Amino acid sequence: MDQLALKEKRFNRYITIISIVIPVVVAVLFGIRIPDVEPLGFLPPIYATINGLTAVLLIAAVLAIKNGKQKLHQNLMTTCIVLSVLFLVMYVAYHMTSDSTPYGGEGVMRYVYFFILITHIMLSIVIIPLVLKTYARAYLKKYEEHRKIARITFPIWLYVAVTGVVVYLMISPYYNY
Template sequence: MDPYSKKEKKLNTLITVVSIVVPAVVALLFTVKIPNVERLGFLPPLYASINALTAFLLIIALWAILNGKRRLHQNLMTTCIGLSVLFLVMYIAYHMTADSTSFGGEGIIRYVYFFILVSHIFLSIVIIPLVLKTYTFAYLKNFKSHRKWAKITFPIWLYVAISGVVVYLMIFPYYVT
């Protein structure tokens, strides 16, 4: 086996582990409430803003690569991954210090909200291996596979970032202050 294949195999194993461990840990941490800690109520608008910034940077990164600005594209995509990790840390911290907020809307808007929420949650799990695999192809300079995977990864990641903002805006009126 050549060194390139060994490196790719190791990275694929890491991607698989991360893609399983992260959702499992998040689910587990949702059951943990830190007692006697002030609710971190300032975090939801921050992590919604991080989602909005991620969506914006994803679009700029697409523009960059379509215009031959490979280095800018790489830096923006790396930043988006970092922002996604920061979002996840804030999201977990908030939910470990506060009860979940119930959506109070009624009628059709309730169904719209839950459709967006459920699709957001499901795709936020799906996007983990997609992003990591797409990024790995670029890291390994396998740009043909990178482009192929990016055509699937990009719209899903953009949807997750935008739908996160939409969910926040829809539930905002129901947050306990």
């Protein structure tokens, strides 16, 4: 087995582990409340903004690569990954210090909210291995394979980023700041 194949195999192993560990750890931490800590109620608008910025940068990254600006594309995508990690840390910190805010809307909007929320959560789990595999293929300079998976990764990641903002906007009137 050549060096590239060994690297890819190692990456795939790490991607599998990370893709399992992150959702499990988030689920466990989501159920833990840190007692006697000031609730971090200021975080939701910040992490919603991070989601919005991620969406904008994802679009900018696609435009960069379509215009042949590979280094800019790479930097934007790396920034999107960093922002996504930052979002996740803030999201978990908020939920470890604050009670979840129930959605207070009624009628059809309640169904719309829960549809968006559920698809957002499910796809946020699916996107982890997709982003990591897409990034790894570019890192390994397997650009054709990178492009193929990026066509799947991009719209899902964009959906997760945009719906994160939408969920925040829909629930924000019900926060107890």
